Amino acid sequence: MEQNGIKRKIDRARKSTGVVEVQGAAKAWKLALARSARDTIGLELTITNLRQTRSSLAELLEMPPERALLAMLEGPKEGLGLLVISPEILAGIVEIQMIGRVNTSAPIARRPTRTDAAMVSGMIDKALKSLELDLTQSNDLPWASGFRYASFLEDARPLALLLEDTTFQALMADVSLADGARVGQILLALPADGRGAMPKSVEPPPSRAAEMVFGAALGEQIMGAKAEIVSVLARVSLPLETILNLKIGEPLVLNDATLDKICLEGRDGLRLATGKLGQNGGMRAIRITAEGEMAPPQPVASVTKPTQPNAKPSTIPDIKKAG
Incomplete structure (x- = not known):
């Protein structure tokens, strides 16, 4: 012991x-x-x-x-x-x-x-x-x-x-x-009297409340931003001469246009979704029916010069008509 x-x-x-x-x-x-x-x-x-x-x-x-x-x-x-x-x-x-x-x-x-x-x-x-x-x-x-x-x-x-x-x-x-x-x-x-540089101050990390306020303000700015969507009813091909001679009130034939199959695209031409034409609150509206597969932008123009002054449509640039 x-x-x-x-x-x-x-x-x-x-x-x-x-x-x-x-x-x-x-x-x-x-x-x-x-x-x-x-x-x-x-x-x-x-x-x-x-x-x-x-x-x-x-x-x-x-x-x-x-x-x-x-x-x-x-x-x-x-x-x-x-x-x-x-x-x-x-x-x-x-x-x-x-x-x-x-x-x-x-x-x-x-x-x-x-x-x-x-x-x-x-x-x-x-x-x-x-x-x-x-x-x-x-x-x-x-x-x-x-x-x-x-x-x-x-x-x-x-x-x-x-x-x-x-x-x-x-x-x-x-x-x-x-x-x-x-x-x-x-x-x-x-x-020991200290003649050199002063220490750098360290800023305290933001509090949880400050992070939430910042996140809400950032979200408000982002969600308030405008994004333009184009609704495409149909595409037609016309000779360049016909396009240049279009007049107000002149009708265009939309062969493939249907009210229940409208394509929604961004400004870059990428397909975002498809929808149906309808009404909401007395205004024209499109009801999204399915998400479309993302597709590459359509070509801007491919002009074919007509062989005769009054030539019929052949293969001319696509024209988007939004509705």
């Missing part, structure tokens, strides 16, 4: 000290670093832990380890930030670009050079840009946006003069390269 009690206490202690999920800029920076290392130099970079703090300039100056690479960042409104890469992580970044792999042996103790800075500047800029894009709608965007690599410092002593005496947002990441071949830290420190 005593052993079971001790085991439960150990389990509770493990749960209470579990890793806390980071949010906002910290979460975005975690993803941005890994993405930029993979995309720019093909390096597998994993952040095992990340801490975000608000630090004064004095506190920030105590954070960089010895022989770390110090990259100055330039941002909006002449703001300056700092990105620090520990010697172990810097060695892995250089190795993956020089020999295509990360060594597991301890790196040689040396001071970073401008060549080292040039080899990491692309990765830094891509990570900062990715951080900015991921925070488009976040309240962290004003202080985390607009910064890019500017220069390299060979020594940490000028930092006290270059950086403003203000509060900084500091993101300290514990980093593992190539499945633990190199472990170290990357520190990002930016002014």
Whole structure:
């Protein structure tokens, strides 16, 4: 029983000290670093832990380890930030670009050079840009946006003069390269007063009531639109000369016209339905009897020139008479 009690206490202690999920800029920076290392130099970079703090300039100056690479960042409104890469992580970044792999042996103790800075500047800029894009709608965007690599410092002593005496947002990441071949830290420190772009506001989705009102208004507009339908009693073929000489009151013979078989067509000539001629409320009306098969439009005209002045009808354009 005593052993079971001790085991439960150990389990509770493990749960209470579990890793806390980071949010906002910290979460975005975690993803941005890994993405930029993979995309720019093909390096597998994993952040095992990340801490975000608000630090004064004095506190920030105590954070960089010895022989770390110090990259100055330039941002909006002449703001300056700092990105620090520990010697172990810097060695892995250089190795993956020089020999295509990360060594597991301890790196040689040396001071970073401008060549080292040039080899990491692309990765830094891509990570900062990715951080900015991921925070488009976040309240962290004003202080985390607009910064890019500017220069390299060979020594940490000028930092006290270059950086403003203000509060900084500091993101300290514990980093593992190539499945633990190199472990170290990357520190990002930016002014906390927020000089960058403001987050974009997100419009709330329309409510169900607003969607219903919009749908009703749209339906009213669509259903109120007019559509012209032509009722065709019959078609006749006449010589062009006869058509040109038609006079008011002159009768036309409709050989195939029937009142119980009227074709309804759209303006494009497609057959829509068939119906019967009748009355409704004292007005002429057509009662639809069956849906006609959709047919291609009839040809507009095919004129046959008559051989004689008073030639009889042969094959001339179809004339539609609507009723």
